[in-house]
Amino acid sequence: xxxxxxxxxxxxxxxxxxxxxxxxxxxxILALTLLPSERELIIVDDGSDTSPMNGLMHYxxxxxxxxxxxxxxxxxxxxxxxxxxxxxVQFVDGDDRLLADGYGHCIEVIRQHADAEVVxxxxxxxxxxxxxxxxxxxxxxxELMRQQNIRGAVWCCLFRxxxxxxxxxxxxxxxxxxxxxxxxxxxxxxxxxxLTAEAYYYRQHCASAVSRRDEAxxxxxxxxxxxxxxRLHRLEDRLPRPERIALQRRVAQLxxxxxxxxxMLTRSAAVVDSRINELHGAGLFPLPARxxxxxxxxxxxxxxxxxxxxxxxxxxxxxxxxx
Numbered sequence: 001x002x003x004x005x006x007x008x009x010x011x012x013x014x015x016x017x018x019x020x021x022x023x024x025x026x027x028x029i030l031a032l033t034l035l036p037s038e039r040e041l042i043i044v045d046d047g048s049d050t051s052p053m054n055g056l057m058h059y060x061x062x063x064x065x066x067x068x069x070x071x072x073x074x075x076x077x078x079x080x081x082x083x084x085x086x087x088x089v090q091f092v093d094g095d096d097r098l099l100a101d102g103y104g105h106c107i108e109v110i111r112q113h114a115d116a117e118v119v120x121x122x123x124x125x126x127x128x129x130x131x132x133x134x135x136x137x138x139x140x141x142x143e144l145m146r147q148q149n150i151r152g153a154v155w156c157c158l159f160r161x162x163x164x165x166x167x168x169x170x171x172x173x174x175x176x177x178x179x180x181x182x183x184x185x186x187x188x189x190x191x192x193x194x195l196t197a198e199a200y201y202y203r204q205h206c207a208s209a210v211s212r213r214d215e216a217x218x219x220x221x222x223x224x225x226x227x228x229x230x231r232l233h234r235l236e237d238r239l240p241r242p243e244r245i246a247l248q249r250r251v252a253q254l255x256x257x258x259x260x261x262x263x264m265l266t267r268s269a270a271v272v273d274s275r276i277n278e279l280h281g282a283g284l285f286p287l288p289a290r291x292x293x294x295x296x297x298x299x300x301x302x303x304x305x306x307x308x309x310x311x312x313x314x315x316x317x318x319x320x321x322x323x
Contacts, residue, residue: 006040007110008158009086013076014094015046019055021095028097030062033104040086042066046076074169074177081168084161091155095203102199106158109193113138118185118192119158120151123200138193141186145246149253149293150186152179155200163189170231175224183232183250187243218265225258226278233284252288255279256296259303263316272309
């Protein structure tokens with residue numbers, strides 16, 4: 001590592017957040033077991049109505065503040081990537097925070113394993129239950145994606161800049177932008193460590209984008225997810241076979257989630273059928289008959305028939321979804 005290069009660049013994106021909430025996020029990063037020279041803390045303000053900078057002045061040189069015209073989280077993260085100088089990058093949403101005990105294991109991995117390219121970890125919405133990390137052998141990103149369903153949230157991983165290369169978030173995508181980025185990042189990674197530690201506190205509140213249920217927001221969420229699925233699907237034919245199989249699994253899983261959310265958010269048979277017709281035209285429906293998981297198997301069978309879809313429409317909205 002270069003003497004002037006931080007070990008980790010933390011990219012914190014925010015838009016119209018209360019300053020105390022943003023400070024809580026910043027403080028959680030400053031509390032980590034990193035020397036000031038080992039960290040770079042970049043705050044990207046995505047064009048908030050009022051700049052939070054006056055409330056951040058006391059951090060002095062501990063932060064780098066970047067303000068841009070409001071363009072959405074994808075462009076805000078890209079702005080942070082253009083500035084970041086660290087060997088590794090960690091994204092943090094400004095209304096969330098890192099958990100020092102759990103995240104300490106992630107720092108240990110990149111200190112002790114010079115080959116580490118991506119470190120994935122767990123998150124919590126409440127008090128952390130697992131700060132310890134069960135040691136696991138490293139795997140390649142494509143092997144990981146072939147074997148199991150991954151967490152698509154980009155803030156659930158610490159990754160090496162050199163692996164990212166020129167990869168950026170697609171501008172204009174407000175929902176599922178993480179899924180496109182994470183799938184491509186893992187396909188590039190040869191050494192991935194997956195930890196069980198809960199290292200990230202995710203705060204979902206009424207102002208969160210995923211909490212919106214108005215018609216326009218629902219339509220945007222479904223349209224963006226469809227766009228991401230199609231973009232990943234078009235990559236499949238350009239990949240070697242192992243990576244193609246890995247990405248096919250991820251696309252199938254995202255398509256299942258997309259149909260699940262269509263049912264849950266619209267509760268409309270007409271909308272579900274319309275979305276299915278679009279997928280069918282792209283060769284993504286029926287869902288592949290692969291044993292990816294028990295949940296995938298039963299959902300694929302039900303959604304594949306008109307009777308099954310009616311059953312899902314009448315039962316899913318009343319069932320509690322897993323995390």
